[in-house]
Amino acid sequence: MTKKEIRLKYKTLRQSLSESQIDDYSLAIANQLLRLDIWSKSFYHIFLTIEEHKEINTDYILNILSGKDKNIIISKSNFEDFSMNHYLLTDNTRIKKNSYNIPEPVDGIEISSSQLEVVFIPLLVFDKFGHRVGYGKGFYDRFLANCKPETLKIGLSFFEAEQEVLEIEENDVSLDYCVTPNQIYRF
Numbered sequence: 001m002t003k004k005e006i007r008l009k010y011k012t013l014r015q016s017l018s019e020s021q022i023d024d025y026s027l028a029i030a031n032q033l034l035r036l037d038i039w040s041k042s043f044y045h046i047f048l049t050i051e052e053h054k055e056i057n058t059d060y061i062l063n064i065l066s067g068k069d070k071n072i073i074i075s076k077s078n079f080e081d082f083s084m085n086h087y088l089l090t091d092n093t094r095i096k097k098n099s100y101n102i103p104e105p106v107d108g109i110e111i112s113s114s115q116l117e118v119v120f121i122p123l124l125v126f127d128k129f130g131h132r133v134g135y136g137k138g139f140y141d142r143f144l145a146n147c148k149p150e151t152l153k154i155g156l157s158f159f160e161a162e163q164e165v166l167e168i169e170e171n172d173v174s175l176d177y178c179v180t181p182n183q184i185y186r187f
């Protein structure tokens with residue numbers, strides 16, 4: 001399938017999920033993550049849920065991270081150049097939704113991409129090769145290109161892998177792992 005076809009398929013699939021399914025699957029994904037050997041690092045980047053797009057509820061992962069006393073980093077997206085700036089999440093961080101319904105920090109201590117050790121990545125679809133497809137603005141491809149090569153890239157998905165996504169481009173950054181409610185994929 002092409003990226004366009006595949007985006008439509010998974011947007012529709014997501015919209016069919018009930019609130020309780022989203023909650024159950026999000027918890028299952030967080031529990032799967034505990035089985036990965038990724039917990040000895042310090043700097044973890046996580047996305048905040050766009051509820052309107054029925055994304056994974058990342059609150060469970062945030063709880064794990066704060067329970068383990070990790071540095072938690074969240075981003076602000078710039079829709080003019082599709083870049084992201086990263087900030088340390090603290091007890092004082094004020095979060096506000098932007099015009100795309102993405103919850104974002106208002107301000108805070110800025111962290112550079114090169115400091116990140118683990119990045120949890122939102123996606124619409126992934127395939128058996130670790131290719132990922134998002135909303136099509138290239139935010140994460142640009143962001144991940146600025147991380148160190150050894151930074152762990154972990155996709156989170158409600159649905160299992162597609163056989164193959166066509167039209168993969170040079171800029172598309174592949175995943176190291178993808179975690180679903182039922183499975184851990186290693187690439």
Ligand SMILES: Nc1nc2c(c(=O)[nH]1)N(C=O)[C@@H](CNc1ccc(C(=O)N[C@@H](CCC(=O)O)C(=O)O)cc1)CN2
Pocket residue numbers: 011047048049050055077084100102122123134135136137138139140
């Ligand atoms: N929680 C979260 N944060 C994220 C991402 C994500 O996928 N999830 N992104 C991952 O890259 C970037 C933001 N990318 C986005 C791109 C488009 C739209 C959006 O609303 N686009 C269309 C229509 C949406 C649709 O396709 O249904 C619009 O303009 O209305 C939102 C976020 C950075 N932060």
Ligand SMILES: Nc1ncnc2c1ncn2[C@@H]1O[C@H](COP(=O)(O)OP(=O)(O)OP(=O)(O)O)[C@@H](O)[C@H]1O
Pocket residue numbers: 003132133134135136137138139140141142145169171172
């Ligand atoms: N590192 C980069 N530098 C410049 N342009 C880029 C880069 N990465 C991706 N792009 C461009 O961004 C556009 C969208 O890319 P793509 O379709 O892969 O987005 P996506 O991965 O689905 O979206 P997102 O990362 O926002 O979830 C493409 O035109 C692509 O060429």
